[in-house]
Amino acid sequence: MNLPKILGLVGTFASVVLAGGLNTNTNQSVLFQRSVARDASTDVDAPYANPSGTAFMEDGLYISVNNQTFWQSRSVTVEKSQVFKEGEEFKGEAFVPSLPSALVTWHKGNFALSGHFGVIGGGGKVKFDDGIPSFYAVLYPHLKMMEAGLTDKGLRTTSSSVDVSLEASSYIYGATLGAAYEFNKMFSVYAGARFNYAMNSYDGSVGNLKMNTVVPGVNPDGKMMEATEFSEAFASLAENAKTQEEKVQYATLSQMYETMDLQTSMELDLEQTGWGITPIVGFGFKYKRLTIGTKFEYNTSIEMKNDTKKNETQMDQFDDGEKDHNDIPSLLAVGLNYALLDNVRLAIGYHHWFDSKADFSGDLEDHVDDTNEFLYGVEVDFLKRFTISGGVQVTRFGIKDDYISDMNINISSTSFGFGLAYRATDWMRVNLSYFHTLYQDYDETVEYGVDVYNRDSRGFGVGFDFKI
Numbered sequence: 001m002n003l004p005k006i007l008g009l010v011g012t013f014a015s016v017v018l019a020g021g022l023n024t025n026t027n028q029s030v031l032f033q034r035s036v037a038r039d040a041s042t043d044v045d046a047p048y049a050n051p052s053g054t055a056f057m058e059d060g061l062y063i064s065v066n067n068q069t070f071w072q073s074r075s076v077t078v079e080k081s082q083v084f085k086e087g088e089e090f091k092g093e094a095f096v097p098s099l100p101s102a103l104v105t106w107h108k109g110n111f112a113l114s115g116h117f118g119v120i121g122g123g124g125k126v127k128f129d130d131g132i133p134s135f136y137a138v139l140y141p142h143l144k145m146m147e148a149g150l151t152d153k154g155l156r157t158t159s160s161s162v163d164v165s166l167e168a169s170s171y172i173y174g175a176t177l178g179a180a181y182e183f184n185k186m187f188s189v190y191a192g193a194r195f196n197y198a199m200n201s202y203d204g205s206v207g208n209l210k211m212n213t214v215v216p217g218v219n220p221d222g223k224m225m226e227a228t229e230f231s232e233a234f235a236s237l238a239e240n241a242k243t244q245e246e247k248v249q250y251a252t253l254s255q256m257y258e259t260m261d262l263q264t265s266m267e268l269d270l271e272q273t274g275w276g277i278t279p280i281v282g283f284g285f286k287y288k289r290l291t292i293g294t295k296f297e298y299n300t301s302i303e304m305k306n307d308t309k310k311n312e313t314q315m316d317q318f319d320d321g322e323k324d325h326n327d328i329p330s331l332l333a334v335g336l337n338y339a340l341l342d343n344v345r346l347a348i349g350y351h352h353w354f355d356s357k358a359d360f361s362g363d364l365e366d367h368v369d370d371t372n373e374f375l376y377g378v379e380v381d382f383l384k385r386f387t388i389s390g391g392v393q394v395t396r397f398g399i400k401d402d403y404i405s406d407m408n409i410n411i412s413s414t415s416f417g418f419g420l421a422y423r424a425t426d427w428m429r430v431n432l433s434y435f436h437t438l439y440q441d442y443d444e445t446v447e448y449g450v451d452v453y454n455r456d457s458r459g460f461g462v463g464f465d466f467k468i
Contacts, residue, residue, distance in 0.1 A: 420432050
């Protein structure tokens with residue numbers, strides 16, 4: 001039996017990306033949630049969305065504080081399998097109660113200094129209470145061997161099971177500082193850097209072996225019982241045995257069930273931390289009603305180090321002090337914003353992640369092509385103080401079968417965002433938004449049948465923007 005395989009891809013399990021690439025969260029404001037295409041922004045979200053655009057803002061101090069809440073689900077449905085029931089579903093849930101972000105810009109003359117803080121990657125916790133198919137697929141042959149071995153000894157056993165669970169979380173916090181400068185009244189440049197601090201945690205367990213061994217006086221009806229219950233029952237019979245032969249026989253059976261329970265039990269409890277620096281450059285153009293923004297984020301090398309509290313997997317990669325890479329890939333972002341009317345603005349954007357050039361956990365970069373993303377948005381001002389907006393984001397990952405798994409469900413998607421802004425005063429605006437992502441089903445042929453992967457994500461946000 002090779003039990004450690006069930007946690008072999010745990011390093012990729014915790015990814016809870018809320019919008020963007022394989023390892024990047026581009027959703028950094030409620031302005032993004034409600035209008036999506038922000039890559040040519042010259043508004044308060046520009047420090048992240050279009051940092052060169054801060055140079056085109058009016059003089060003053062701008063502050064934006066945001067909070068978003070998300071609900072996500074992941075499911076794996078098994079088809080065409082002899083191990084699982086047809087259509088058996090394994091479901092995981094992720095809840096992100098608070099995804100905060102803050103953006104600040106100080107503009108004077110042709111110069112702007114800006115900063116941003118937010119969750120750049122990950123962003124939550126995923127929990128599979130009943131495990132995932134690959135866990136059981138690894139255990140299945142060993143459980144069947146145990147059933148056959150017991151039956152050969154005269155202890156008829158036709159069914160067995162174990163409890164499997166995995167909980168993982170992932171956060172990459174980012175703090176950015178940079179400066180932009182406008183020249184020739186049409187062009188701007190930006191240079192800055194982001195400090196990233198990554199935190200992952202994993203808590204996995206396998207155990208509680210159950211069997212339906214038929215034993216007169218212990219389990220005559222062949223119901224599912226815990227292996228520890230069988231062990232205790234045989235131990236009691238050994239204590240009350242009338243002959244030495246019976247005593248040895250029952251004690252041996254008690255020890256056998258105890259051993260089987262130990263062989264099918266393990267725990268993993270570890271945390272990983274790491275950090276890296278992202279250089280960022282940008283270039284902007286603004287003429288009358290047209291604004292263009294470009295941004296390039298360099299590849300961020302992040303080395304994750306284990307702080308292991310318990311590792312019963314017999315796998316060295318989970319030992320305390322071991323290291324692995326989990327890079328943030330390079331990103332090229334280009335956007336265009338055009339004011340069709342004084343109160344109507346149209347926007348488009350394009351993102352390209354150089355995933356194949358990054359260094360992911362488990363060398364997963366060998367099994368991906370680059371990611372492409374297309375964004376569209378519109379904003380309409382009405383009744384002087386109100387703005388309604390909406391947008392669409394189309395994300396297409398270049399993943400291959402060797403990348404995706406039931407522990408790494410990153411699949412292409414289409415997202416819809418919309419919302420409302422209210423200018424409560426000349427210096428304060430309130431933003432409300434809703435964001436819903438629909439994922440494409442992905443079928444993968446595996447050893448035990450066909451896995452059908454699916455995800456769902458919904459979130460809403462509240463933000464406050466200030467100009468001083």
